[in-house]
Amino acid sequence: MTENEKRIEYLILKYARHEPLTSEEMAILQEWRGRSAEHDALPDKFRDEKWVEESLTRLNRIPSEQLWQRISERVEKEKRLITPWYIKVAGAAAGITLIVVAVRAFVPNRPARAENGKELVASIPASEQLFSNPDGNSASKHIVLSDGSEIDLNSGSTIKVPAAFAAGNREIQLDGEARFAVVRNPTHPFSVRTHRGLIQDLGTVFNIKGYASEDMDKVTLLEGAVRVSDGKNQVDLHKRLQQVQLTKEGIGQLVTIPSEEDAIAWQKGMFHFRDTDLRTAMLELSRCYGKKLIYADDDVKGVPLHRFDVPREMPWKSTLDLVMDQEKGVVTFIEKGDTLYIRQQTKDK
Amino acid sequence: MPVDCREWITCLQQGEEKALEHFFETYHRGIYDFSLRIVQDKDDAADIAQECFVKLWASRESINDETHVRNFLYLEARRLSLMCLRRRNQQLQREGEFNYLSIVHAEGETPDPGMEASMTGYGSLHLLYTDIEQLPPCCREVFKLYFFEKKTTKQIAAQLDLSPQTVLNQKTRARNRLRQLFQKREITPLIILVFLWLFH
Numbered sequence: 001m002t003e004n005e006k007r008i009e010y011l012i013l014k015y016a017r018h019e020p021l022t023s024e025e026m027a028i029l030q031e032w033r034g035r036s037a038e039h040d041a042l043p044d045k046f047r048d049e050k051w052v053e054e055s056l057t058r059l060n061r062i063p064s065e066q067l068w069q070r071i072s073e074r075v076e077k078e079k080r081l082i083t084p085w086y087i088k089v090a091g092a093a094a095g096i097t098l099i100v101v102a103v104r105a106f107v108p109n110r111p112a113r114a115e116n117g118k119e120l121v122a123s124i125p126a127s128e129q130l131f132s133n134p135d136g137n138s139a140s141k142h143i144v145l146s147d148g149s150e151i152d153l154n155s156g157s158t159i160k161v162p163a164a165f166a167a168g169n170r171e172i173q174l175d176g177e178a179r180f181a182v183v184r185n186p187t188h189p190f191s192v193r194t195h196r197g198l199i200q201d202l203g204t205v206f207n208i209k210g211y212a213s214e215d216m217d218k219v220t221l222l223e224g225a226v227r228v229s230d231g232k233n234q235v236d237l238h239k240r241l242q243q244v245q246l247t248k249e250g251i252g253q254l255v256t257i258p259s260e261e262d263a264i265a266w267q268k269g270m271f272h273f274r275d276t277d278l279r280t281a282m283l284e285l286s287r288c289y290g291k292k293l294i295y296a297d298d299d300v301k302g303v304p305l306h307r308f309d310v311p312r313e314m315p316w317k318s319t320l321d322l323v324m325d326q327e328k329g330v331v332t333f334i335e336k337g338d339t340l341y342i343r344q345q346t347k348d349k
Numbered sequence: 350m351p352v353d354c355r356e357w358i359t360c361l362q363q364g365e366e367k368a369l370e371h372f373f374e375t376y377h378r379g380i381y382d383f384s385l386r387i388v389q390d391k392d393d394a395a396d397i398a399q400e401c402f403v404k405l406w407a408s409r410e411s412i413n414d415e416t417h418v419r420n421f422l423y424l425e426a427r428r429l430s431l432m433c434l435r436r437r438n439q440q441l442q443r444e445g446e447f448n449y450l451s452i453v454h455a456e457g458e459t460p461d462p463g464m465e466a467s468m469t470g471y472g473s474l475h476l477l478y479t480d481i482e483q484l485p486p487c488c489r490e491v492f493k494l495y496f497f498e499k500k501t502t503k504q505i506a507a508q509l510d511l512s513p514q515t516v517l518n519q520k521t522r523a524r525n526r527l528r529q530l531f532q533k534r535e536i537t538p539l540i541i542l543v544f545l546w547l548f549h
Contacts, residue, residue: 005416005469006472007473008469008472009469009472009473009475009476010473010476012469012473013473013476013477031401032469035462035465035466036462036465036466038462038463038466038467039462039466039469041466042466042469042470045470046473052474052477053496054481055474056474056477056478056481056496056497057497058382059378059382059474059478060478060497061497062377062378063395064377064378064380066376067373067377067381067395067398067399068370068373070399071373071399071402071403071406072366072368072370074403075366075369075406076401077404078406078407084538113358116400128539153433261395270389307438308438309437309438310434310438311386311387311389313386315461315463316389318431321431321435322431322434322435322438325435325438326438328413
């Protein structure tokens with residue numbers, strides 16, 4: 001490692017400790033920070049004691065001895081091979097090893113469990129307050145209200161909390177998607193207003209997907225009970241994983257979703273699609289990465305994405321690669337700057 | 350035992366397993382965590398981490414310096430993690446069509462900015478982790494049980510078969526030792542802040 005690279009690691013810790021840096025150290029650190037947004041954000045992460053503690057704890061849980069044992073065994077095996085053969089086929093050997101490992105190790109159908117990438121924002125609203133999680137932010141935003149209720153905001157979402165929230169008016173306005181964990185108070189019921197309806201808490205935890213850009217709102221119950229109304233009719237959800245849609249025509253059918261991932265994978269830091277139409281899936285991606293979408297035709301919007309479980313913090317290019325992989329031969333994606341052009345692939349390709 | 354960076358590289362090139370162990374100790378936590386964040390599965394992350402170091406060993410003769418080691422490991426970890434995800438997300442079992450060899454580890458491939466920042470982050474975390482490991486044995490166990498496993502004085506006393514007073518004494522000794530250790534060095538790692546904040 002070059003001297004400077006090792007030095008940066010120390011300087012970051014020195015910075016985190018609020019120790020004064022010499023002008024030379026300052027210059028080195030500033031140059032390093034200027035390389036990208038991720039570079040710039042790193043030193044401040046180390047000032048967050050909670051983050052440091054969590055990170056070290058996570059690293060401590062790694063089964064190091066076991067891991068080394070396995071590596072050592074394989075290294076021993078390779079040492080026993082005839083040296084000339086090994087050197088001659090060094091390139092191919094890498095490929096062969098890969099196939100063996102891939103077939104053995106990468107068994108599909110492992111359930112994905114996500115780690116939360118949440119920002120904690122505590123607040124005590126004195127006047128009407130707006131909380132936003134902008135497009136292009138892959139992590140969900142966590143908000144704690146003065147009554148103890150907790151809200152997780154997905155990308156491209158905003159909530160409005162009224163001024164008199166503490167006093168009793170617990171009606172939140174939502175534009176986007178959020179997961180609510182509500183503290184019950186029968187005298188001052190908690191409710192959420194979306195573009196298309198009103199959701200009243202009768203219990204505790206539910207997810208609402210209410211983006212203006214989509215065709216409908218979706219309310220999913222996770223725990224407790226909620227009442228959903230469109231101004232004319234109302235429906236009560238009282239069983240976990242029940243979901244109802246709200247369109248401009250009103251309340252739709254009551255369904256039960258197969259798993260909670262279908263509604264709140266985003267809050268766990270994952271994209272989760274099962275036979276989802278391309279339009280819905282790409283909208284979710286565009287909000288997370290801050291990309292514009294332009295479709296050449298409407299038919300392609302209905303193409304299904306059968307199975308997709310990918311962490312939201314993956315870089316855009318990698319995620320797009322995975323989508324393109326699944327829709328190979330069916331959909332063509334062309335990127336120009338921050339815009340993605342999507343069209344059906346012509347049959348005679 | 351060679352202390353200088355350059356020496357470890359030479360040892361690695363010459364096929365000294367001790368050198369691989371040294372690089373394992375330095376980088377495996379970062380590599381594992383990096384993979385885990387992509388593949389979201391501990392067994393897969395372990396397999397990937399294992400593969401990275403085995404590959405490093407296989408390619409040892411072409412490794413020039415420690416920067417090369419670090420980049421090699423992380424690029425390989427990313428490649429294998431993405432492959433794992435791709436594999437998992439395939440709707441159809443197109444095994445015959447799936448050409449593993451087509452995803453070649455490109456020579457001269459360099460980490461993108463996001464990865465570079467991550468690698469440095471893991472490097473700094475490793476420095477902190479090493480500080481804990483370098484505490485004298487008595488204090489280290491107590492500290493680790495307190496810091497990592499969040500155990501109370503009572504629980505620690507029971508687990509290590511010590512009296513609660515001894516545990517408290519060792520906490521104090523650990524604190525002082527860390528203070529001393531850090532004053533000797535050019536800079537004081539963040540661990541003391543975290544440490545003091547916890548030991549109120």
